[in-house]
Amino acid sequence: MLPELILNLSQLHDSIAKHLNDVGGTYKFIGPLFANMDFIATCDPLNAHHVLSKNFVNYEKGPIFREIFDVFGDGIFTADSEKWKSSRTLLHSLFKDRKFDMLLEKTIHKKIKGSLLPILDQTQQQGRVLDLQEVFNRFTFDNICSIVLGFDPNCLSIDFPNVACEKAFNEAEESIFYRHIVPTSVWKLQRLLQIGQEKKMTKACKTFDQFLDSCIASKHEELRKFNKTKKDQDYGNSDDDCDDLLTTLMREMHEEDHKFLRDTSFNLFVAGRDTITSALTWFFWLVSTHPLIKAKIIEEIKHNFGAKEGDEKMILGVEEVRKLVYLHASLCESLRLFPPIPFERKQAIKSDYLPSGDYVKPGTMVLFSLYAMGRYENIWGKDSLEYKPERWISERGSIIYVPSYKFLSFNAGPRTCLGKDMSFIQLKMVAASILWNYHIEVIEDHNVSPNLSIVLAMEHGLKVRVTKNNM
């Protein structure tokens, strides 16, 4: 089946979604002999519920996943059993702290005000075309650096500087996808000989690791100096103090192990950077091509806040964006059609039967197409391909609960995304501030199609023109 897969590579997600829809939700993919590429592909919600929740103990990320994603180290994304549990407990306690919400709000607000809106302003004054995906990529990279490492590399500046660590991070992710579509022996040989995509991967990882190493080293130095001059208990006592995550790990949790700090930081970068870029890019494309939906979002903001007095540019805070139900629904709908992580894979430990009736041998790979699930007629009905925020809103005007094994964009079961709430906060703050202040128009004939990577980005970016909204 590999030649067919390669032939359809340019429309991989759509062709898998169509095939799964036609065959009733599940099929077995058989690759070349000895290539180690066989798997069961599914978008059946009952299979998702079974693998990700009910029989969770029988399905792990597994050794093949860890090999492909070796650059993630021992972080939460690749870990299983006890290692995974302790990472999850740690990150959960970091994220649920009230101070973390404050750090998030402060960081996003500062970046929207200081970089994002000024760049949109300048673009509209010059009347030039802007790649909105590139803007979001830089925006999210600066934010995740500030939140995790306490350092803003200012990738999002007017002149779009070339920032080596950002470029390296993008290249490492591209290489991981490549490892999914070539036989294991091929990429391993390339890695051994240091040729092709694997050579790129090694170089990119080295650059990004050097960046992380220097951030960790300077954080150690900063804390050492601080401890010399101040009493420990003076630190972080004020309500205004919102330490970055690396500082919290080192100070409060007394983590010294360099590899642990490196792996945790890297995993948080992957978790919280491209996913948000992807969600924002597809959302803005959908909203720009659905003017009625855009008008309703703006109407909701107007109805709730009017124009906030004294603010030249309106930027909403955490509590304010919680009130925006229609915006929330529009984002859920966009995350359904374009899930930032389009695939997920799990490996069976023991033999099993899926609810679809398919037999699973020990070691079998089960691949969930989140993209196909978001478009599966059995879940969403005949209009599954339409962008309709209304399907998320009840008659009483609140968000309809959809079980996570049907709306899988944030995963389901014990490994559900830990960043779901904070993602909605970020997405809503950015979406509201741009939609309120600017009119975004996608340039005519722009080719919008998904790229091939582990995160669903746009192959050709999102080229737009920006004009001011006169509210």
Ligand code: HEM
């Ligand atoms: C729109 C944005 C986001 C989407 C769609 C999303 C989606 C997902 C998905 C599908 C997974 C499961 C991945 C897998 O197991 O292979 C996941 C896991 C995870 N996400 Fe998110 N995510 C988003 C944003 C974030 C953010 C901002 C953070 C925090 C910085 C975050 C933290 C995590 C963590 C720590 C896990 C691992 C959970 C575990 O394995 O126990 N995510 N996310």
